[in-house]
Amino acid sequence: MPRTATQTRSTMPLTDHRDFDAALRFTAESVERAMYRLLPVSKEPEARLFEAMRYSSLGGGKRLRAFFALAGSTLFGVSGLAAARVAAAIEFVHAYSLIHDDLPAMDDDDLRRGRPSCHKQFDEATAILAGDGLQALAFEILAQPDTHGDPAVRAQLVLGLAQAIGAHGMVGGQMLDIEGEGQALSIGEITRLQRLKTGALISFSCQAGAILGKASEQARHALAAYAHAVGLAFQIVDDLLDVEGTQAELGKTPGKDVARGKATFVTLLGLDHARDQASLLADQACEALDSFGPRADLLRQAARFVVARRA
Amino acid sequence: MPRTATQTRSTMPLTDHRDFDAALRFTAESVERAMYRLLPVSKEPEARLFEAMRYSSLGGGKRLRAFFALAGSTLFGVSGLAAARVAAAIEFVHAYSLIHDDLPAMDDDDLRRGRPSCHKQFDEATAILAGDGLQALAFEILAQPDTHGDPAVRAQLVLGLAQAIGAHGMVGGQMLDIEGEGQALSIGEITRLQRLKTGALISFSCQAGAILGKASEQARHALAAYAHAVGLAFQIVDDLLDVEGTQAELGKTPGKDVARGKATFVTLLGLDHARDQASLLADQACEALDSFGPRADLLRQAARFVVARRA
Numbered sequence: 001m002p003r004t005a006t007q008t009r010s011t012m013p014l015t016d017h018r019d020f021d022a023a024l025r026f027t028a029e030s031v032e033r034a035m036y037r038l039l040p041v042s043k044e045p046e047a048r049l050f051e052a053m054r055y056s057s058l059g060g061g062k063r064l065r066a067f068f069a070l071a072g073s074t075l076f077g078v079s080g081l082a083a084a085r086v087a088a089a090i091e092f093v094h095a096y097s098l099i100h101d102d103l104p105a106m107d108d109d110d111l112r113r114g115r116p117s118c119h120k121q122f123d124e125a126t127a128i129l130a131g132d133g134l135q136a137l138a139f140e141i142l143a144q145p146d147t148h149g150d151p152a153v154r155a156q157l158v159l160g161l162a163q164a165i166g167a168h169g170m171v172g173g174q175m176l177d178i179e180g181e182g183q184a185l186s187i188g189e190i191t192r193l194q195r196l197k198t199g200a201l202i203s204f205s206c207q208a209g210a211i212l213g214k215a216s217e218q219a220r221h222a223l224a225a226y227a228h229a230v231g232l233a234f235q236i237v238d239d240l241l242d243v244e245g246t247q248a249e250l251g252k253t254p255g256k257d258v259a260r261g262k263a264t265f266v267t268l269l270g271l272d273h274a275r276d277q278a279s280l281l282a283d284q285a286c287e288a289l290d291s292f293g294p295r296a297d298l299l300r301q302a303a304r305f306v307v308a309r310r311a
Numbered sequence: 312m313p314r315t316a317t318q319t320r321s322t323m324p325l326t327d328h329r330d331f332d333a334a335l336r337f338t339a340e341s342v343e344r345a346m347y348r349l350l351p352v353s354k355e356p357e358a359r360l361f362e363a364m365r366y367s368s369l370g371g372g373k374r375l376r377a378f379f380a381l382a383g384s385t386l387f388g389v390s391g392l393a394a395a396r397v398a399a400a401i402e403f404v405h406a407y408s409l410i411h412d413d414l415p416a417m418d419d420d421d422l423r424r425g426r427p428s429c430h431k432q433f434d435e436a437t438a439i440l441a442g443d444g445l446q447a448l449a450f451e452i453l454a455q456p457d458t459h460g461d462p463a464v465r466a467q468l469v470l471g472l473a474q475a476i477g478a479h480g481m482v483g484g485q486m487l488d489i490e491g492e493g494q495a496l497s498i499g500e501i502t503r504l505q506r507l508k509t510g511a512l513i514s515f516s517c518q519a520g521a522i523l524g525k526a527s528e529q530a531r532h533a534l535a536a537y538a539h540a541v542g543l544a545f546q547i548v549d550d551l552l553d554v555e556g557t558q559a560e561l562g563k564t565p566g567k568d569v570a571r572g573k574a575t576f577v578t579l580l581g582l583d584h585a586r587d588q589a590s591l592l593a594d595q596a597c598e599a600l601d602s603f604g605p606r607a608d609l610l611r612q613a614a615r616f617v618v619a620r621r622a
Contacts, residue, residue: 042478045500046507049478049486100443105435124416125489128439129482132411132446136477139450143470152462158469159454166447167353167360171440175360178436189356196357 020301027070028063031091034084038141039092052122052130053137057095060113060251064234064306065090068205071298072223076213085147086157086208089138093165094201096134099127101174107256114251135165148212156211164204173197177262185263191232194265198238199231206230206299222288226299229285234306236278239264240271245311282307331612338381339374342402345395349452350403363433363441364448368406371424371562375545375617376401379516382609383534387524396458397468397519400449404476405512407445410438412485418567425562446476459523467522475515484508488573496574502543505576509549510542517541517610533599537610540596545617547589550575551582556622593618 035058042050066087073083102109102117103124110120119127141147142157163169173196180193206227210220242257243266257264266274285303289296346369353361377398384394413420413428414435421431430438452458453468474480484507491504517538521531553568554577568575577585596614600607 044483045503046478046483046486046490048490049483053478100439103436103439105439125414126486128411128414128416129486129489132442133478133482135443135446136473136480136482139469140473140477143466143473150462151466154466155454155462155469158450158466162447162451162454166451167357167364167444169447171444171447172355172357172360175357175437175440178440179357179359192356 020298020305023298023301024062024064024067024305027067027087028061030080031063031066031070031084031087032058034088035091038085038088039137048122048126049129049133052118052126053095053133055121056099056112056118056127056130057092057134060115061091061094062309062311063087063091064302065094065202065205067302068202068227068230068299069208071302072206072209073212074209074298075292075295076209076215076219078209078212081146082148082212083209085141085144086212087205089141089157089161090201090205090208092134092141093138093161096131096138097165097170097174097201099131099134103127106174106178109253109256111251111253150214153211153214157208160204160207160211164200169196169200170198173200180263182261183263185268187265187268190263190265190268194232194235195228198235199228202231202234203227218291222291225288226285226303229281229288230303230306233278233281233285233303236265236274236281237307237309239266240274240278241309241311242266243271251311278307331609331616334609334612335373335375335378335616338378338398339372341391342374342377342381342395342398343369345399346402349396349399350448359433359437360440360444363429363437364406364444366432367410367423367429367438367441368403368445371426372402372405373620373622374398374402375613376405376513376516378613379513379538379541379610380519382613383517383520384523385520385609386530386603386606387520387526389520389523392457393459393523394520396452396455397523398516400452400472401512401516401519403445403452404449404472407442407449408476408481408485408512410442410445414438417485417489420564420567422562422564461525464522464525468519471515471518471522475511480507480511481509484511491574493572494574496579498576498579501574501576501579505543505546506539509546510539513542513545514538529602533602536599537596537614540592540599541614541617544589544592544596544614547576547585547592548618548620550577551585551589552620552622553577554582562622589618 039054039057069087069090070083098112099118101107102112103119109117111117118130138161139158142161143154147157148154165171173193176193177197203224206223207220210223239257242255242264269277282303286300289299350361350365350368380398380401381394409423410429412418413423414430420428422428429441449472450469453472454465458468459465476482484504487504488508514535517534518531521534550568553566553575580588593614597611600610
C-alpha cells in the first residue's frame with residue numbers, strides 16, 4: 001500500500017537524520033510523491049490545463065514550506081500521510097502564486113526554477129487558469145476526509161490557509177509589492193509587505209502540524225513566533241540573493257528588484273546590516289522553540305538553512 | 312442585531328412571495344448585504360485590492376446562483392444567515408471567474424455588467440489579484456464557524472465548492488472554452504464544456520442548501536438533476552442572447568462568440584431548435600423537483616425565468 005509506505009518513509013528521517021540537507025531532500029521527495037498522486041496526468045480534452053499545473057508545481061523547488069509543515073507535524077505525532085497531504089496543498093498554493101507572479105502584467109518573469117515560466121512554456125491564459133486551478137486544488141485536498149478524520153481539523157486547515165493566502169495575506173502582500181515599485185517604503189512598511197506576501201503562508205506552513213495534531217494554543221504561538229522570525233529572515237535573504245546571486249544559482253533572473261526600483265531590506269539596511277539582521281532573526285526563531293527541547297532541532301536547523309542558503 | 316434581521320428577511324419572501332421577480336430582487340439584495348459585510352472597505356495600504364474586489368463583486372448582477380442557494384436552503388429549514396453566507400461565497404467566486412475571464416489574455420472583454428471590466432477600471436495586475444483574493448475569500452467564509460455550527464458541514468461545503476470550481480469543474484471548462492475557439496466541437500463536446508464551465512458552480516449552488524440542511528442523498532440527487540437541466544438551459548439561453556441580445560440589455564458585448572468562431576448551442580442547433588431545447592430542459596428541471604411538492608415552486612419559477620430572461 002503506497003500510503004502506508006509514504007507514512008513510514010516521510011516521518012523517519014525527520015526524527016532520525018542529523019544531516020539537514022538530506023532531511024530537506026528527503027522531505028522534498030516525499031511531498032513530491034504526494035503531489036504526483038494528487039495531481040495525476042489527465043486524459044480529458046482539458047489535459048493542457050493539467051499539464052500546466054503539473055509543469056509548474058512538480059519536479060522542482062526546495063519545498064521549504066513543505067518541510068516546515070512536515071517537521072512541525074513530527075512534534076505532535078501527526079501521521080506522515082496527513083502531513084504530506086497538507087504539505088502538498090501548501091506547495092500547490094505556492095506554485096500558483098509563482099505562476100501568477102511571473103505573468104507579464106505582474107513581475108513579467110520568463111524564468112522560474114531554471115525553466116521557462118508557465119506563461120512562456122504554455123500561454124498567458126493557460127497560466128492564469130493553471131494558477132486558479134491550483135488554488136482550488138489546495139482547498140479540495142484540505143477538505144477531503146483523507147487529510148484528517150476530524151472535520152473540525154479540516155475546516156481549521158481550510159480557514160488557516162484561506163486567511164494566509166487571501167487579501168489579508170499573500171494576495172494583499174503582492175498588491176503592496178506591485179504598488180511599492182518606485183516608492184520609498186520605510187522599514188516598517190516593507191516588513192509588513194513581506195509579512196503578508198511571504199510570511200503568512202510560511203506561518204501557516206509552520207502551524208499546520210499543530211492544527212493537525214490538535215496542539216495547545218501555547219505550542220501554536222511558539223510556532224507562530226518561530227514562523228514570524230523565519231519568514232522575515234527568508235525574505236531578507238531573498239533580497240540579498242537578488243543582489244548577490246547568479247541566475248545559475250537562483251534559477252530565476254537576479255537583480256530584478258533593483259532594476260524595478262523596488263525598496264528591499266538590502267536597499268534600506270545595506271548588505272552587511274541585512275545579513276546581520278537575518279542571522280539575528282534565525283537566533284530568535286530558534287529561541288521561540290525552547291519549550292519543545294531537542295525534538296525541534298530540525299526546525300532550528302531549518303532556520304539556519306534559510307539564512308545560509310545560496311538559492 | 313443585523314444578523315437576526317437578515318435571517319428573518321431573507322427567508323420570508325422565498326416562502327411567501329408569489330411574484331418571482333420580486334423574490335429574485337429580494338434575494339439579490341439580501342445576498343448583497345451579506346457580501347458588503349463580508350468584504351468591507353479597507354483602510355490598509357493595500358486598499359486598492361479591496362476596492363477592485365468590491366468593484367467587481369458588489370452592486371450588480373442577477374445573483375441567480377445566490378438565488379439557487381437561498382431557495383434550495385428554504386427546502387431544508389436552513390437559517391437565512393447560513394444560506395446568505397454560502398450564497399455570498401458563491402457570488403464572490405462567480406465574480407472572480409468573470410474578472411479572470413475578461414482579462415486580455417482570456418476573453419478580452421472591456422465591459423461587464425454595463426461598466427468597465429475590472430482590468431479596465433483598475434489594471435491587469437490588480438484584476439488578477441482581485442480574482443485570486445475573491446477565490447480565497449469564498450473558502451474562508453465557508454470554513455468559518457458562523458457558516459454552520461457543524462464543522463463536517465463546513466468541510467463538505469468547502470469540498471463541494473473546490474470540486475465545482477477547480478480543474479475538474481469551472482476552470483477546466485474555461486480551458487476548454489479557450490481551446491475550443493475556431494474548433495468544430497460536437498454537441499456532446501460543447502455540452503461537456505458548459506457542464507464544467509458554468510454547470511458545476513450552478514450545481515453546487517443548487518445543492519448548497521441540502522448540504523447546509525443535512526438533507527438525504529435522495530434530495531441532493533433531485534437537486535443535482537434540477538441543477539443539471541437548469542445549468543444547460545442557462546447556457547443555451549446565454550448563447551441565444553449572445554446572438555439576439557443588445558449591449559444595453561446584456562451589460563456586456565454581444566456577438567462575441569460568433570466573432571471568435573466559437574461553437575455554441577446556437578451555431579450547432581440553430582436558433583429555433585436551441586430555444587426549444589432550453590424550454591424542454593426547463594420542463595425537465597421542474598420534474599426533477601416532483602418529490603418536494605409545491606415547496607419547490609420558487610425553484611420551478613427560477614427554471615422558467617432562466618429560459619425567459621433577456622439578459
